[in-house]
Amino acid sequence: GAGVSQSPSNKVTEKGKDVELRCDPISGHTALYWYRQSLGQGLEFLIYFQGNSAPDKSGLPSDRFSAERTGGSVSTLTIQRTQQEDSAVYLCASSLGGGSTDTQYFGPGTRLTVL
């Protein structure tokens, strides 16, 4: 079946511009996660959506970062006024129930480069 998909696969933008990154989770998965993978920083959690509950935004690095999940499915991560330190690979994952024992399935990522 279809896995997690993300678009675009690559995004190059100029400092100060806004960007939107999209994630399509596996159909039927109630939980959706965003992570960031930076050189020298490893993988860090950004935000977590579970069903209709309020999202866990504890990992967002600044108020320039926000995310939505519409209709419990597709999610968009928005970065406003991008900075060079935002350059990274942004990964989306989904899991069936969002429990701690549930496997998270990852998309291929969006590579963001801020010039």
Added chain:
Amino acid sequence: AQSVTQLDSHVSVSEGTPVLLRCNYSSSYSPSLFWYVQHPNKGLQLLLKYTSAATLVKGINGFEAEFKKSETSFHLTKPSAHMSDAAEYFCVVTARGTGNQFYFGTGTSLTVIP
């Protein structure tokens, strides 16, 4: 708090020899532990997971890991390395009550020498 420490940033083995990738964890709760693999320019793929059942967990491609609570370890092993095993490996911990987010180690890069 939850965290993992991958003790080696790089491991190099000869093809056909055993692989050992080390991971120690810290968790305030009963943890779930995962190993993921990331091949160059590919997404993260689950190798195996421990969720409080059998302490020896078998995964895909001949990998296995043993949960040792007394040592707070979850080392990944494989009896015989293949060239296709060359990749980045991530140890991950999560726990109930922590928001279920994954806490990733910094990764171990495995090189397999022909």
